[in-house]
Amino acid sequence: MSKEIINTSDGSATISSPYDGESYHSKNGALTESLHIFIENGLNRYIGNIFEEGKHQTNKSITLNILEMGFGTGLNSVATFARSQELENININYHSVEKYPLTKEEHLGLKHSLLFPSIDQSCICKIYESQWNSIIEISNRFKLVKIKGDIEDINSYKPYLFGNNSIDIVFFDAFSPGSQPHLWSSEVFGALYSIMSDHSLLVTYSAKGTVKKALRESGFQVERRAGPPGKRHILAAIKGTGVTF
Numbered sequence: 001m002s003k004e005i006i007n008t009s010d011g012s013a014t015i016s017s018p019y020d021g022e023s024y025h026s027k028n029g030a031l032t033e034s035l036h037i038f039i040e041n042g043l044n045r046y047i048g049n050i051f052e053e054g055k056h057q058t059n060k061s062i063t064l065n066i067l068e069m070g071f072g073t074g075l076n077s078v079a080t081f082a083r084s085q086e087l088e089n090i091n092i093n094y095h096s097v098e099k100y101p102l103t104k105e106e107h108l109g110l111k112h113s114l115l116f117p118s119i120d121q122s123c124i125c126k127i128y129e130s131q132w133n134s135i136i137e138i139s140n141r142f143k144l145v146k147i148k149g150d151i152e153d154i155n156s157y158k159p160y161l162f163g164n165n166s167i168d169i170v171f172f173d174a175f176s177p178g179s180q181p182h183l184w185s186s187e188v189f190g191a192l193y194s195i196m197s198d199h200s201l202l203v204t205y206s207a208k209g210t211v212k213k214a215l216r217e218s219g220f221q222v223e224r225r226a227g228p229p230g231k232r233h234i235l236a237a238i239k240g241t242g243v244t245f
């Protein structure tokens with residue numbers, strides 16, 4: 001099945017997948033969805049928690065390790081990079097696993113770089129065009145490793161991760177549980193849990209009962225949060241007791 005570019009309600013484009021014509025983002029707004037789920041409920045909540053609870057001296061820099069399931073169009077990666085440029089004292093190591101990379105033409109056709117006019121466009125190009133399975137410095141505060149492979153083999157990619165059991169935030173962005181049920185399983189969530197740090201967070205767009213069950217079976221505490229336009233709920237899954245994000 002061929003891929004097609006689609007305009008979504010907030011003016012940002014997405015692409016239809018070869019799986020049942022499913023789109024890579026919500027048709028109610030690709031950028032809005034990415035910012036709401038992964039930036040607001042993932043990165044911002046995580047950072048807010050660290051600083052609010054006085055766990056960290058604000059004048060010292062910290063490094064966050066993020067792992068994304070599904071690099072796709074790169075929209076979440078670019079949105080995270082854009083947010084990182086506004087944050088002081090935070091370094092981000094961004095890992096993204098992708099089994100079926102898009103072509104350069106497909107990335108260019110989406111025109112996602114135009115959604116971030118204030119960001120250095122050469123950095124955005126670097127995010128799309130950087131080599132797979134290499135550590136690339138996008139800026140002095142943002143390092144990227146795109147891992148070409150299957151999320152089910154995450155344990156074999158440990159050499160590409162920054163440190164052991166160090167992932168602080170997972171952006172779980174597979175195609176839907178209906179299309180890819182094997183990826184929304186306690187096997188995959190358990191493997192992710194095992195490489196996450198003691199107090200860490202996984203966010204995802206699906207709030208289906210089977211997803212909550214698989215996350216709980218893997219050891220996470222699961223919370224429902226308000227979703228972006230067109231979606232009532234999303235999920236936040238927390239590793240660690242007595243932790244809130």
Ligand SMILES: C[S@@+](CC[C@H](N)C(=O)[O-])C[C@H]1O[C@@H](n2cnc3c(N)ncnc32)[C@H](O)[C@@H]1O
Nearest residue numbers: 070071072073074075076098099100150151173
């Ligand atoms: C919903 S899209 C992700 C959208 C992406 N996060 C973005 O910002 O554009 C799902 C992605 O998962 C990828 N994918 C599907 N099965 C996979 C697997 N087993 N392992 C790794 N990536 C996979 C797809 O190729 C697709 O790029």
